[in-house]
Amino acid sequence: MTTTITASAERAAHRETGLQQQRARAAFWFLAPMLLMLFFVAAWPLFRSIMYSFTDATSDTIFNGQSEWVGFENYLTWRVRDNGEIRWRGVLADADWWNAVWNTVRFSFISVALETVLGLLVALVLNSEFRGRGLVRAAILIPWAIPTIVSARMWGWMLNDQFGIINSMLLSVGLIDAPIAWTARPDTAMIAVLIVDVWKTTPFMALLMLAGLQMIPRDMYESARIDGIHPLKVFFRVTLPLLRPALMVAVIFRLLDALRIFDLIYVLTPRSEGTVTMSVLSYLNLQQFGDYGEGSAQSTLLFAIIAIFVALYIWLGRVDLSGERS
Amino acid sequence: MAGSSIFWNVMFYVGVVLIVLIAVFPFYYALLSSFETGTQLFIPNFLPQSFDTANYTSVLSGRAFGRSILNSVFVASVTVVAALFLAVTASYALARVRFRGRGLLLMTILGVSMFPQIAVLSGLFELINWLGLYNTPWSLILSYTIFTLPFTVWVLTTFMRDLPVEIEEAAIVDGATPWIIISRVFLPLLWPALVTTGLLAFIGAWNEFLFALTFTVDETRRTVPVAIALLSGASAQEIPWGPIMAASVIVTVPLIVLVLIFQRKIVAGLTAGGVKG
Incomplete structure (x- = not known):
């Protein structure tokens, strides 16, 4: 009796490993075309x-x-x-190279820091129940959906020194005395780039963090509220620590994206010393100067x-x- | 207490309105400007003052821009179909089969989607020239694989990982081969994920700029982003803002409509690609 049980168990185990091997073989052939393709377009x-x-x-x-x-x-x-x-x-x-490194690092850290803070704020707003929440979520998807080149052009027009609406707004409120050539002046070019990037990418950050926020159980907030704990304390003691994994991943994705920035700068502030990044400088050497x-x-x-x-x-x-x- | 709660409620809605205004205003302003011509265009205003379609006719009558739209549609569609085709089988293997080095492979694939496009530019330029694809749409389809393929593999893997194991076990008991499992069991369940991933990859390919700028030269070979970036007037000083805004609106409206229709799916796809719970 015992022998038959062991035998059948052995047979089952055998079948199992056979199946495992079959699956592993299939996996190899399923992966091969993709890996070959990636080898040709990326590794090589x-x-x-x-x-x-x-x-x-x-x-x-x-x-x-x-x-x-x-x-x-x-x-x-x-x-x-x-x-x-x-x-x-x-x-x-090369001083130009170090200038590009400095611009890239400066841009990446400032933009990601701003996007993280603003994205978190937007995510917190979207995570609370209110009328028209769907509308707000739809609205913030618009900057994300607009192609980078198009947003660079739209903002280039809005930031235009003579006819731009931004200058006109700031002038009418009295914040500035004379129109500013935002994209041309070396000291404001980076600000212009940051404005556009933050506008375009904060929605992405907000959506990633919203997904993280929605995984925090609601009853946690409920019990904190009943215990009369101050909302700010709840935020720093409960929300932020629980959000940390999602936040870390979102930040690294954004940082990597920011470090390689090319198109926004190439179109919004061409040939500006104040914004040339590593990607832009390298591209100019390759394509413009051969x-x-x-x-x-x-x-x-x-x-x-x-x-x-x-x-x-x-x-x-x-x-x-x-x-x-x- | 009640007073402060009303205050915070008001502040909350002020914040909400501000978020919506900032998000929507640049597109609204581009739309406004695209219908203005002559001196009207150069006077900043917040409400529609005129309705002149001259900018649109000027952009669309130039043969090249219509061609650019067709080029972009062709390149992005073929890229997405190719990427999904390669990614479905690959992500099955990555999500469902245990093998040594799987984690490392996943990290490598993620790494490929992260690395800077400029780092492969000269090598890719050489490859494309060698294959005789320079200045053809195929150069873009080939080069876009570098970011669409890792992305689709990654997102489909996370989706497939979440499919219940019982379905697959039942199929295995019935003697289904891995290929049958993918094509008959998983594919029908994966349709929503394929739509999401395909849409996101499409948007990525549609928006790509660096490769399109490098690998095409003729005006009729350009994609939309390059066409818009290089749209220039009679002289270098004279930037044709009206037509540029019209062109921007033309290429953005379909994207916004798509995004609003597929809102929920897109958010799900983005978060699967970015954060994993």
Whole structure:
């Protein structure tokens, strides 16, 4: 009797592993086309771009293989002049590059900080019951739905120095004395970019946080209310800690997106020293000046910065991005 | 006590009105400006003053902009169909089959969707030139896969993970192969998710700018964002704001309508792609 039970259990286990193997094999073939595609459009081009950063390729030599391997010359190189003075050259010794790094970092941190705070406020509003809530949610989806290029153009018109409605509003309230050339002046160009980005992206943040808020059980607020705890205290002691995982993921997604910003700046404030970011500078080198070596070196550095940043964030924050643990 | 509660109620509604106003005003103002011509356009106003469709006829009569819309529709549609096709089977494997390195693979796929487009630009340029796709819509369809594919795989994986395991077990007991499970059991259940994911990927492809700017040169090959960004007047100083606003409204209205219709689905898709509960 016992033997038959063990035998059938063994058979079942056998069938189980056979099934597991069949499924694993199927999984491989299901994944293969996608992985192959990603290899061709992502891994290989990335590898080639990094390779270009070690050559002197220009728009004339990029396709005919006549570019030369120059090692780290695009990144950093030095030459001793006759008078003994050392001249540093390459991206890492380039003031324009460091200006772009500073602009990118400044833009990313300020925009994400503003979007997080404002997004949380909007999410808290949308999480409470009131008439017309659906309408508000629909309204905040509009900035998100408008293409970045279009919003850059719309705001470019509104921020126009002579005919813009923003200047006209500020003048009529008396906040400014003379019209401001928002997108042209180096000191206000970044403000203009921040305004547009915050306007466009806060809805996304708000929706992500709203999803997080809606997972907090309602009775928690109910009992806090009955106990007469101040709403602000509830917010900092209950809401915020419970929202932390959703908040962390939303912030990292936004930061990564902000670090690579290109289109808004390229269209809203072209050629402005005050807003050129790493992506924009690299693009100008590649396309406008045809300097594939230096442009690729800059794009590779941006990639490295983002990769290091992601690794640090995952490691420090122990963020479960893949959802495997849940 | 009652007084302060009324005060906070008023403040709350002031906030609500402010949110709606700020969200909607730029589009409203673009709409307003798009119907204004001549000197009327250059006087800031909050209410409609004129209704002149000259900007629209000027944008649409230029052959190139109509072509751009067609290009964008074609590129975005093919990109989405291709991505969904590859993603459905892949996300089944990622969501339903346990294998070593699955977590790592998921992180890699997420990583691809995160990395800066500029980092692959010169390599992709080389690849596209080598394949002879430069200045064709296929260059964009190929390059857009880099962000639509990881995104669709990621979102469909989260959706598929939530499907009840019993359905699959019942199918396995009946002797269904993995392919049958996907095509006959999961696909019918996944339709809502496919619509959401496809729509979001479509919007992403529709809005893409950097690759479209780099890989197309002719005016008739441009997509809508590039056409709008490069719309210029007779001289460099003279920016044709009226036609630009008209073009902006033309490409934005369908998107806004789509988004409002699929509101709930989009929010679900965004949160599945961004945060996981």
